[in-house]
Amino acid sequence: MNDTEREAIILNSAWEMIDGMVNWAMFVKPDRIEISNLLFETSQNARLFVILLGDFLSEIRAFKRDPVPLGLKRAPNNARLSDLTFLFHLRQVCADPRLATDPAALSAAVEAFATWLEGEFTATEVNLGSIGIVANLRVTRYRYLKMCGDIAKHSLARLATNVGHLRKLLVDAGHPVSEQHAYLAVEDFWGWFQQDIFMYHSSQIAELLNNIRWGIYDYLQPEFRRSWHLTERATPGFPIYGYRVPEEISEPIAVAMYWEAMNRTREPPYVQRFVIPDYMKRRH
Numbered sequence: 350m351n352d353t354e355r356e357a358i359i360l361n362s363a364w365e366m367i368d369g370m371v372n373w374a375m376f377v378k379p380d381r382i383e384i385s386n387l388l389f390e391t392s393q394n395a396r397l398f399v400i401l402l403g404d405f406l407s408e409i410r411a412f413k414r415d416p417v418p419l420g421l422k423r424a425p426n427n428a429r430l431s432d433l434t435f436l437f438h439l440r441q442v443c444a445d446p447r448l449a450t451d452p453a454a455l456s457a458a459v460e461a462f463a464t465w466l467e468g469e470f471t472a473t474e475v476n477l478g479s480i481g482i483v484a485n486l487r488v489t490r491y492r493y494l495k496m497c498g499d500i501a502k503h504s505l506a507r508l509a510t511n512v513g514h515l516r517k518l519l520v521d522a523g524h525p526v527s528e529q530h531a532y533l534a535v536e537d538f539w540g541w542f543q544q545d546i547f548m549y550h551s552s553q554i555a556e557l558l559n560n561i562r563w564g565i566y567d568y569l570q571p572e573f574r575r576s577w578h579l580t581e582r583a584t585p586g587f588p589i590y591g592y593r594v595p596e597e598i599s600e601p602i603a604v605a606m607y608w609e610a611m612n613r614t615r616e617p618p619y620v621q622r623f624v625i626p627d628y629m630k631r632r633h
Contacts (some may be wrong), residue, residue, distance in 0.1 A: 350420025353447040353595055354603035358419050359438045360448070360565050361610040366435065367562045370401050371555045371620050384623035387552040396501045399547060402554065403498020406466070406491060408433040419602065430491045431463035439561070448572045448595070455564030462557040466491040470633040472546060477537040480530045484522040490550070490633075497543045500535060508535060546633050552625045562618050565610075573614040 350358075375394050376387045389395040408424060411417045422441060424432045431437070436459050443456035471487045496511045512531045515538055519526050526534070576592040583589045592611045598604055 350600060350603065351597055352445060353597035354600050355420050355422075356442050356447045357598060357603050357607040357610055359421070359442055360569065361606040361613070363435060363439055364562055364565050364610065364613050366401065366405050367558045370398055370405070371559050371562065373620070376555065382621070384621075385626050386629060387555050387625075389548075389551065395543075395548065395551070398551065399494065399498045399543065400502045403495055403502065405558075406434040406495055406498070409435070409438070420600075429463075430467050430489060434463075434466070434491070436463050436466075446568075447597070449568050450571070452564075452568050455561065455568045458557070458560035458564040462561060465553070465557060466494075472541065472633065475538075475541050477534040477541075479533045479537050480526060482519070482524050482526070482534070484519060484524050486518045486522055488518055493542050493546065497539065497547055500539045501543065505532060505535065508532075511535070549632055553630050556623060556625050559618070559620055559623065562620075563622055566614060566618055569610060569614045573611055576611055577615075 375389065375398055377390055379387075389398065409417060409421055411423065417423050421438055424437050428437070432440070439455070439459045443452040443459060446452045467489060469487055469489050471485050472493075473485050474483050475486050476483050492514060496514055499508060499511050512528060512535065515534060516526060516528065516531045519531070519534075576594070578591055578593060580589045580591045592608060594604055594607055598607050
């Protein structure tokens with residue numbers, strides 16, 4: 350897989366993942382053009398969103414000694430937190446663009462989300478009633494979101510890694526607990542962080558993801574204008590179109606992803622650009 354093929358895969362995959370999270374089936378569509386806050390349609394939508402977000406924030410790894418899937422590059426061993434997410438691959442596009450020449454807007458959107466994810470905050474007086482502890486937990490946004498996504502997705506038996514993270518948070522807060530007690534506290538952690546802090550953050554997360562989607566759209570516009578054309582079979586009633594796929598793209602999966610990315614670029618993203626007011630971003 351060459352760099353151009355890899356870029357087509359990365360951009361289309363990121364756009365597809367964001368489409369699955371930031372849409373008007375997941376959130377209540379506001380009556381006003383200006384969006385100041387977003388609400389999930391149901392609690393199940395909120396749960397699905399954090400599961401999908403957890404996938405976006407997951408590192409793509411090779412299985413045993415196999416290569417990383419789809420020819421993607423592996424994050425370095427000393428990677429920063431945001432490089433353990435799909436943002437790492439978007440950074441590769443911005444650092445060495447192939448399908449277009451101006452990734453500035455996309456890069457700014459990627460770095461804004463990365464900076465936000467890596468930020469820390471202290472959740473005060475977190476009540477883990479099942480083990481009789483009230484603690485001030487200091488955690489990065491990346492870590493708590495990953496934990497919430499995993500808890501939403503998996504049964505208790507699949508949460509050993511996250512139980513370890515919870516124990517470390519409690520040790521840092523001056524409340525060391527056993528593994529068994531940490532398992533008991535998982536539901537309380539979920540209730541506090543998912544149903545309170547995540548719900549507060551969800552509008553801002555949607556804004557940051559939407560900015561990345563618009564950044565991809567803007568970045569691909571010159572390539573779309575170059576590539577799109579009516580085919581010889583086109584008629585006034587059936588304007589059959591095609592794309593002039595770059596010569597560098599020949600792998601079947603890359604060709605398919607290129608077509609999908611171009612099709613997405615035919616129209617602006619269906620969620621308009623929006624900015625959540627600062628007063629909705631002051632907590633955590």
